[in-house]
Amino acid sequence: MKRLASNLVGSVVEAWQEVRIHKTRVMLSLIGVAVAVCAITTVVGLGAVAQQATVEQSERAGGRAASLYLSASMNDGSTPIEMPEIWRTALERYQIDYASRVVNISQTVQFTDGAVPVQTIGVDPPYGTMHRVTLDEGDWFTDDDQNRLAPAVLVNTVFWDRLGRPDLRTHPTISLLGTGTTTAVVTGVYPALSWETEPAMYMLADALTALTPVADSNFQFGPPSYELWVPVDVSGALVTALQRDVQGALGSAAFVQVNRQDYAAYQDGDPYLSLKLTVGAIAGLVLLLGALGLVNIALVTLKQRIREIGIRRSFGATAGRVFFAVMMESVVATVVAGIVGVIAAVLIVKSPFVENFISQGQVTDFPPFPVEAAVLGLVCASAVGALAGLIPALVAVRVKVIDAIRY
Amino acid sequence: MTLLHLEGVTRTVQLIDAPPLTILSGVDLVVNVGDRVSIVGRSGSGKTTLLNLLGLLDSPTSGTMLFEDRAVQSLSSGARDRLRGREVGFIFQQFNLLPGRTALENVMTPLLYAEGRQFWQRARIATAMLERVDLGDRLASLPDRLSGGEQQRVAIARSLVRGPRLILADEPTGALDLETGETVMDLIDEVATESGAALVTITHDPAIAARAAQHFRLDHGVLRVASAVPA
Numbered sequence: 275m276k277r278l279a280s281n282l283v284g285s286v287v288e289a290w291q292e293v294r295i296h297k298t299r300v301m302l303s304l305i306g307v308a309v310a311v312c313a314i315t316t317v318v319g320l321g322a323v324a325q326q327a328t329v330e331q332s333e334r335a336g337g338r339a340a341s342l343y344l345s346a347s348m349n350d351g352s353t354p355i356e357m358p359e360i361w362r363t364a365l366e367r368y369q370i371d372y373a374s375r376v377v378n379i380s381q382t383v384q385f386t387d388g389a390v391p392v393q394t395i396g397v398d399p400p401y402g403t404m405h406r407v408t409l410d411e412g413d414w415f416t417d418d419d420q421n422r423l424a425p426a427v428l429v430n431t432v433f434w435d436r437l438g439r440p441d442l443r444t445h446p447t448i449s450l451l452g453t454g455t456t457t458a459v460v461t462g463v464y465p466a467l468s469w470e471t472e473p474a475m476y477m478l479a480d481a482l483t484a485l486t487p488v489a490d491s492n493f494q495f496g497p498p499s500y501e502l503w504v505p506v507d508v509s510g511a512l513v514t515a516l517q518r519d520v521q522g523a524l525g526s527a528a529f530v531q532v533n534r535q536d537y538a539a540y541q542d543g544d545p546y547l548s549l550k551l552t553v554g555a556i557a558g559l560v561l562l563l564g565a566l567g568l569v570n571i572a573l574v575t576l577k578q579r580i581r582e583i584g585i586r587r588s589f590g591a592t593a594g595r596v597f598f599a600v601m602m603e604s605v606v607a608t609v610v611a612g613i614v615g616v617i618a619a620v621l622i623v624k625s626p627f628v629e630n631f632i633s634q635g636q637v638t639d640f641p642p643f644p645v646e647a648a649v650l651g652l653v654c655a656s657a658v659g660a661l662a663g664l665i666p667a668l669v670a671v672r673v674k675v676i677d678a679i680r681y
Numbered sequence: 682m683t684l685l686h687l688e689g690v691t692r693t694v695q696l697i698d699a700p701p702l703t704i705l706s707g708v709d710l711v712v713n714v715g716d717r718v719s720i721v722g723r724s725g726s727g728k729t730t731l732l733n734l735l736g737l738l739d740s741p742t743s744g745t746m747l748f749e750d751r752a753v754q755s756l757s758s759g760a761r762d763r764l765r766g767r768e769v770g771f772i773f774q775q776f777n778l779l780p781g782r783t784a785l786e787n788v789m790t791p792l793l794y795a796e797g798r799q800f801w802q803r804a805r806i807a808t809a810m811l812e813r814v815d816l817g818d819r820l821a822s823l824p825d826r827l828s829g830g831e832q833q834r835v836a837i838a839r840s841l842v843r844g845p846r847l848i849l850a851d852e853p854t855g856a857l858d859l860e861t862g863e864t865v866m867d868l869i870d871e872v873a874t875e876s877g878a879a880l881v882t883i884t885h886d887p888a889i890a891a892r893a894a895q896h897f898r899l900d901h902g903v904l905r906v907a908s909a910v911p912a
Contacts, residue, residue: 582780586790
């Protein structure tokens with residue numbers, strides 16, 4: 275035990291002395307490995323951001339995992355009048371917080387240059403979270419907006435441009451035309467999709483249906499649908515339960531459909547496996563190049579150290595001790611390089627410029643720097659250090675002591 | 682007390698496409714604690730090979746070699762290394778100080794392979810040893826800042842810091858001028874006497890060889906007692 279402790283401490287002291295004495299060589303090794311570790315950690319970290327961007331893009335379109343869609347219509351095509359009550363009962367029964375009605379209606383809006391039919395989506399407040407709706411100006415609907423006398427509307431940028439981009443702090447209003455004229459307040463602006471050229475807006479479902487009853491002839495885009503965002507692990511059971519409950523409540527004269535339609539529902543296994551494998555392969559190549567550089571430097575400098583190894587052997591350093599010291603030196607250096615590389619990778623990945631460049635404005639919830647990327651970087655650094663140290667260590671052990679001293 | 686006992690020791694090496702080369706043949710040698718032995722010989726006579734054997738850096742091909750009554754051939758490589766570190770101190774012609782390390786770090790180096798008190802108190806022990814060779818004021822000096830004589834004194838301190846019972850000096854004054862060489866040899870004799878260690882000096886220099894009590898000549902791998910060494 276005493277020998278083990280002194281051997282261990284002695285090896286670390288020797289390794290540290292080597293690192294200290296051969297600063298230039300160590301720095302050269304460090305740069306190669308640090309760059310390699312930084313590269314592997316950065317690509318894994320950026321991969322996580324890119325993956326998040328793709329996920330969020332999918333979630334904006336189809337909802338988050340797991341999003342359930344419920345639709346119900348009578349066999350004659352009409353909308354069941356009991357649905358609002360059935361919907362409320364279902365949400366209470368299954369304690370679902372994130373749920374929204376989705377009503378698509380063409381609502382006529384009076385602009386200065388005339389009345390224009392505007393595609394309008396009527397939703398409940400949770401919809402914004404469920405679909406990651408981001409706003410350029412203003413805020414998403416809150417429950418308080420339900421109580422407004424003048425309904426709140428969120429318009430797209432095309433709409434806002436057409437209004438002359440008024441300051442939302444001035445509470446700009448618009449006129450909604452129907453059976454009468456209703457004044458609404460623009461409370462937010464969301465970015466138009468790249469292919470959108472026409473004005474569009476969101477309203478709260480209750481406010482919208484109050485203006486344009488679903489049964490009205492203006493109703494154009496099919497019956498309202500109902501969306502729920504539920505935990506993935508209970509989504510299957512909820513589909514069955516909701517189908518049963520709603521069908522039971524409406525009877526056989528109704529057609530009820532409940533299914534899961536978010537992006538993850540159609541994927542088998544890890545959807546990003548191929549991306550990860552590609553990124554991993556590139557990172558592996560980078561690391562391999564770093565390791566080769568390290569081995570190269572270690573072997574070249576070992577020739578200069580043969581004499582020193584011989585001297586140490588003459589003072590009682592065992593072959594095992596020499597092997598361990600050379601290995602330890604390599605590992606100590608690469609672990610330090612690994613830490614430097616990981617810190618650099620974190621700084622790169624978390625810099626606002628890189629985040630924006632990779633996410634292309636598609637990410638609202640930037641993932642924290644992935645711990646697995648940092649751990650991977652350090653493990654790779656240690657492994658490279660051990661592997662790169664192995665060859666010089668084996669050469670060092672085979673040194674003939676007196677020949678080495680006279681080298 | 683017998684420290685080293687060599688009897689009929691030979692050392693041959695296998696050559697490619699040639700018969701084995703005998704470097705040492707029938708070497709008989711006894712070194713007791715406190716002995717002063719000198720071995721002289723021409724280049725190629727086998728001095729280095731004998732030094733390797735005496736310093737436990739190599740094993741005989743045949744014959745018997747006992748170190749403190751233990752058969753060297755039966756020791757494992759690790760045990761031989763540890764025995765060497767504990768009981769043998771080397772003084773080299775070229776000093777062989779570790780570059781980039783201070784005098785103190787150089788003298789501490791052998792203690793890195795020790796255990797217990799010697800390991801944990803290596804700085805204190807090394808400092809005392811350097812003070813013993815009058816280099817207490819050069820602890821932090823790097824080898825390239827020391828004169829030849831000072832470097833050899835650091836090397837002497839390093840070889841003796843673990844209190845070896847056998848000191849092997851390989852041309853210890855070969856890189857020094859005559860006067861400095863004399864001073865260094867006086868110091869080696871002095872510290873070896875103090876510690877009670879045996880001193881085996883391998884040299885070309887008859888004057889250095891003459892300082893020993895027992896004189897040997899190595900000629901074509903055969904070790905003979907030299908009756909007189911001209912100083």
